[in-house]
Amino acid sequence: xxxxxxxxxxxxxxxxxxxxxxxxxxxxxxxxxxxxxxxxxxxxxxxxxxxxxxxxxxxxxxxxxxxxxxxxxxxxxxxxxxxxxxxxxxxxxxxxxxxxxxxxxxxxxxxxxxxxxxxxxxxxxxxxxxxxxxxxxxxxxxxxxxxxxxxxxxxxxxxxxxxxxxxxxxxxxxxxxxxxxxxxxxxxxxxxxxxxxxxxxxxxxxxxxxxxxxxxxxxxxxxxxxxxxxxxxxxxxxxxxxxxxxxxxxxxxxxxxxxxxxxxxxxxxxxxxxxxxxxxxxxxxxxxxxxxxxxxxxxxxxxxxxxxxxxxxxxxxxxxxxxxxxxxxxxxxxxxxxxxxxxxxxxxxxxxxxxxxxxxxxxxxxxxxxxxx
Amino acid sequence: xxxxxxxxxxxxxxxxxxxxxxxxxxxxxxxxxxxxxxxxxxxxxxxxxxxxxxxxxxxxxxxxxxxxxxxxxxxxxxxxxxxxxxxxxxxxxxxxxxxxxxxxxxxxxxxxxxxxxxxxxxxxxxxxxxxxxxxxxxxxxxxxxxxxxxxxxxxxxxxxxxxxxxxxxxxxxxxxxxxxxxxxxxxxxxxxxxxxxxxxxxxxxxxxxxxxxxxxxxxxxxxxxxxxxxxxxxxxxxxxxxxxxxxxxxxxxxxxxxxxxxxxxxxxxxxxxxxxxxxxxxxxxxxxxxxxxxxxxxxxxx
Numbered sequence: 001x002x003x004x005x006x007x008x009x010x011x012x013x014x015x016x017x018x019x020x021x022x023x024x025x026x027x028x029x030x031x032x033x034x035x036x037x038x039x040x041x042x043x044x045x046x047x048x049x050x051x052x053x054x055x056x057x058x059x060x061x062x063x064x065x066x067x068x069x070x071x072x073x074x075x076x077x078x079x080x081x082x083x084x085x086x087x088x089x090x091x092x093x094x095x096x097x098x099x100x101x102x103x104x105x106x107x108x109x110x111x112x113x114x115x116x117x118x119x120x121x122x123x124x125x126x127x128x129x130x131x132x133x134x135x136x137x138x139x140x141x142x143x144x145x146x147x148x149x150x151x152x153x154x155x156x157x158x159x160x161x162x163x164x165x166x167x168x169x170x171x172x173x174x175x176x177x178x179x180x181x182x183x184x185x186x187x188x189x190x191x192x193x194x195x196x197x198x199x200x201x202x203x204x205x206x207x208x209x210x211x212x213x214x215x216x217x218x219x220x221x222x223x224x225x226x227x228x229x230x231x232x233x234x235x236x237x238x239x240x241x242x243x244x245x246x247x248x249x250x251x252x253x254x255x256x257x258x259x260x261x262x263x264x265x266x267x268x269x270x271x272x273x274x275x276x277x278x279x280x281x282x283x284x285x286x287x288x289x290x291x292x293x294x295x296x297x298x299x300x301x302x303x304x305x306x307x308x309x310x311x312x313x314x315x316x317x318x319x320x321x322x323x324x325x326x327x328x329x330x331x332x333x334x335x336x337x338x339x340x341x342x343x344x345x346x347x348x349x350x351x352x353x354x355x356x357x358x359x360x361x362x363x364x365x366x367x368x369x370x371x372x373x
Numbered sequence: 374x375x376x377x378x379x380x381x382x383x384x385x386x387x388x389x390x391x392x393x394x395x396x397x398x399x400x401x402x403x404x405x406x407x408x409x410x411x412x413x414x415x416x417x418x419x420x421x422x423x424x425x426x427x428x429x430x431x432x433x434x435x436x437x438x439x440x441x442x443x444x445x446x447x448x449x450x451x452x453x454x455x456x457x458x459x460x461x462x463x464x465x466x467x468x469x470x471x472x473x474x475x476x477x478x479x480x481x482x483x484x485x486x487x488x489x490x491x492x493x494x495x496x497x498x499x500x501x502x503x504x505x506x507x508x509x510x511x512x513x514x515x516x517x518x519x520x521x522x523x524x525x526x527x528x529x530x531x532x533x534x535x536x537x538x539x540x541x542x543x544x545x546x547x548x549x550x551x552x553x554x555x556x557x558x559x560x561x562x563x564x565x566x567x568x569x570x571x572x573x574x575x576x577x578x579x580x581x582x583x584x585x586x587x588x589x590x591x592x593x594x595x596x597x598x599x600x601x602x603x604x605x606x607x608x609x610x611x612x613x614x615x616x617x618x619x620x621x622x623x624x625x626x627x628x629x630x631x632x633x634x635x636x637x638x639x640x641x642x643x644x645x646x647x648x649x650x651x652x653x654x655x656x657x658x659x660x661x662x663x664x665x666x667x668x669x670x671x672x673x674x675x
Contacts (some may be wrong), residue, residue, distance in 0.1 A: 059566055078574035090565035094587035103583075151569070174572035 001169045008033035009159055009191055011165035016049055016215075023049045024215045026063070031208060033068075034189045038202040041212035042238070047195045048163060050212070054193060055084050055161055067158050083152035084161040086169065087358065089144045091136035091151075098123075098132040101150045122154045125184075142173045149184070162194040166201065178204060199239050211235050228360075233369035236289050236362060243325060246289040248366055251280035260288055263332040267309040269358055275372055276363060286372065289362035292326060295338035297346070298353040307359030315350045329354070424448065424643035431639050445615050447640035451629070451648060455641050458628045464645055466618075467564060467625035471605060471652075474536050474621055478543040479600045485544070486551020486596060487589065491581050493552070493561040505556060511549035517608050528612060534616030543604045552595045558592040559585065594663035602653050622649045 009031040016024040024046045031037045039047040052058045056077035064154060065073045072080045091100050098119050105115045123129045124283065126146045136144060145165065152160055166174045167180070182205055185192055196202055202209050203223045211218040211234070219231035230236035234245045249262035258280055260268040267288075269276065279286055298310055313336065317328035323337050327346050338354050340346055363372040392650030419436055424447050426440040453463035492498075493505050523542060524533070561583060570580045611621040620628075626649045630642050 055568070055572065077568070077571045084569070084573070086565045086569060088563055090563060090569040092566060092570070092584055094584075103570070103575070107574040107579060151573075198482055233450050304674075 006030070006032045008035070008068055009037070010064075010066040011050070011054070012064040012066065012067065014050070014053065015061045016046075016053060022215050027212075027215070029208075029210050029217065029220055031191055031193070034191055036192045036194065036205055036207045038197045038206035038209045039193065039212060040197060040199060040202045040209060040215070040238075041218075044214075045212040046215035047197075047212050049162055051084075051163055051193065051195045054159075055082060056080055063125040073368050079114045081158045082158075082161055083155045083157040084163065085148045085152050085165045087164045087204040089136075089148040089168075091147055093136055093146055095128075096133055096135060096353060097128065097139070097150075098204075100136070100147055101154050102150070104155055118154050122150045124151050125153065129180050141169050142177060145169065145177055151180075153184075153188075157190070159193060164196055165194075166196075166198070173259065181205065199241065208305070211238060218312060229373075230362065230372070231371050233287060233289070233364045236364070240291055242337045244289045244291050244362070244363075245295070245315055246287060247334060249286060249288045249338075251276065251284040251286055253277070253280050260286075262288070263334050264332055265311050266363075267311065267329075267356055269309075269359060269361070270307050271359075273373055279363075279372060282324050285366050287364040287366050287369070289364065290336075290356060290358075292337045293340045294357040295336055295339040295343050296355045296357070297338070298355050300341050300344060307357055308355045309322065309358050310353055310355050312351060312353050313353055315346055315348055318346055318348055327352070402652070408549055419469070420643045420647055424640055424647060427639055428636070428638060428640055447638070447644040448648075450638070451641045451645035455629055455638070455645065456632050456635075457625050458625070458632070462623055464629065464648055466670065467620055468648070469551060470536060470615075470619055470625075470632050471622040473603060474539045474543070474619070475604045475652075478540045478547065478604050481540070482544050482547035482551050482600050483596045485548055487555045487586070488581070489548070489552040490555025490557075490559045493556045494562070495564060495580075495585075505552070508549045508552045511546070512553065516546075520599055520609075520613055522635065524614065534614065534619060536619040539610060539619060539621070542610050547600050547603065550599060554592055554596050554599070558589065560625055562588065573619075590645075590664050594660045598656055598660060601656050605653050 007030045011027055011029045013026055014027045015022070019299065027050060029037065030195050039050060041047050049058060053060055056072070056075060059071055062070050063073070067081065068120060072082075090111070092103060095103065098116075101119045101122060102115045105118065110118075119132065120129070123132055126149060128143065128146050128150060131139060131143055131147070135265065136147070147159050148165070162181075166177055169177060178201055185205075194201075194205060203226075206223050208220065209223055209226045210220045213234055214272075219226060219235045221229075221231075226235060226239055228242075230239065233246065236246070247262050249260045252259045252261055252266075256268065258272040258277060259266045261267075272280075276286075311334075313329035313331055316330045319326040320342065323342070325342050325344075325346060327338050329338065329342055329352070336354070346352060364370060365372055397438070421429055422439055423436060425443050425445070427442055427444055427446070430438075430441060451464055454461055454608075455463050457464065457467065489508065493501050503643050527533045527538045530538070530541075532541060565582055567580055570584050575583065604623075606623060607621070608623045608627070613622040615621060615624060626645050629645050
């Protein structure tokens with residue numbers, strides 16, 4: 001990839017203040033050409049504000065937005081060569097599906113014959129040909145979603161903006177449409193910026209995820225980065241279901257190597273990084289985190305890998321999900337959720353030996369929450 | 374938007390009527406309703422039956438009796454020959470004056486109110502709340518206060534005594550109400566639609582005419598009925614600002630009834646009063662069912 005395509009859509013030190021309150025603070029994110037950027041964060045984190053600024057509905061207080069090297073920050077929404085799919089779909093209720101898809105071309109004075117041809121093309125891609133003569137009120141949620149995408153598609157823009165497009169659909173349809181959006185992106189190769197608060201959407205769709213909180217970027221990275229190397233405790237807690245297990249412990253150098261202890265328990269760290277050894281000497285209190293899938297029932301661990309450390313715990317809660325069973329344990333301060341195989345049939349109150357895969361452990365500074373590695 | 378809610382209403386009312394028996398409470402309710410209906414319809418009945426009677430029958434005393442000798446003479450007299458003030462022209466020219474006043478006044482105040490509502494909700498600007506507040510205030514200014522300043526204004530503008538002058542007065546007075554109607558209606562109109570249209574390249578007026586107006590049916594009806602009724606029924610402005618050739622129907626009706634020469638022709642007065650009330654009645658019958666719907670939509674969502 002050459003340099004321009006790696007920085008196709010550039011959000012450069014963007015800030016936004018509403019009546020003196022910072023909605024966005026110095027946000028910088030780059031997206032490669034054909035990339036799929038997902039903006040995620042809790043309500044009020046600024047992700048929708050950022051999208052509205054990309055679309056041109058909100059002026060920036062400072063900073064710049066560039067597409068293919070051209071600044072668009074001062075341009076009217078219609079001049080930015082972007083298309084948007086809204087959360088409510090925002091279909092014009094008085095127009096037919098064809099009218100909705102063709103309205104943009106109509107305002108730009110595209111001749112009718114050409115308009116109809118493009119509408120048919122887009123309708124074929126989205127398989128909504130039979131609906132073209134209907135009004136939005138006569139469509140189901142999924143159909144409306146397709147029409148809204150059709151209206152964006154027909155413009156053949158430089159970038160698509162999606163504002164929580166699936167949040168109004170029922171669970172089943174949401175999964176289907178998610179897959180369709182992914183296929184569509186693969187087919188068109190157009191750059192997409194997508195806002196959601198659903199971490200599964202973020203993980204499945206994105207080539208790049210930006211996690212926001214209080215108007216600040218917490219981490220930008222690939223889904224793998226975000227999941228496996230969260231930059232701080234906020235990202236670690238926000239991404240992943242069930243949430244990452246976290247406990248504050250104490251690092252200790254022993255004859256058998258570095259250990260992490262909390263309450264009555266201690267776990268062995270194999271091949272600890274230099275940073276952790278340094279912490280053990282100077283600042284031994286640390287936040288330890290591990291995901292549920294990295295804690296396994298010892299009966300099920302066919303080969304106990306060298307990175308594994310075992311704790312005996314008591315089962316407090318059993319949550320079967322079909323494919324896996326999640327068990328919650330509690331002994332004093334040590335509260336962990338582990339993913340175990342179904343066939344082991346764990347029972348509440350049972351004692352269990354859990355293997356912690358410490359090669360997948362995460363450590364964070366207790367004060368700042370920043371990752372230590 | 375409003376379609377689905379009315380469908381839901383219809384469905385629930387159907388369900389209600391299915392489950393209902395004729396209980397004593399319900400019978401009492403119907404009896405009361407019929408009594409009130411009679412009470413309210415009685416004046417109209419009196420006006421109608423007496424407008425079809427010769428004058429002698431009315432003098433005979435029984436106001437509630439049906440005419441013994443039906444006649445259309447009072448109607449034609451009221452319309453074209455009755456003495457109005459000093460001239461025997463009937464109400465016809467004044468009816469036309471009112472039409473010439475009410476149609477432009479209603480249309481202009483509705484269109485401007487819609488534009489105001491559009492700007493105040495979708496093109497917010499610094500101080501828009503204050504502007505709206507001041508417009509609302511105009512709804513509460515008593516007519517009497519503005520009579521003399523308004524007369525002076527009309528004089529300066531050269532519109533004194535003209536139909537255009539009356540149109541202006543009613544336009545200014547109606548704008549507060551129509552702005553209120555449309556602002557509340559458009560406040561519930563999804564802003565995302567306006568944004569989508571902006572991305573589609575539509576400008577200020579195209580968004581208004583293609584996106585908002587087609588969805589404004591109920592509130593346009595509300596505005597038209599409200600404005601038509603108020604302007605048509607207005608007496609004070611008509612009496613204060615109109616000249617001989619711009620006197621509206623209401624003032625002419627008063628002149629007809631209070632003419633001091635000769636005998637009081639009650640049957641002609643009744644016919645004239647019905648004629649004066651007819652246009653508002655027609656507007657209600659034609660579009661009344663949208664009226665409540667539109668008011669509700671604005672009120673609940675606004």
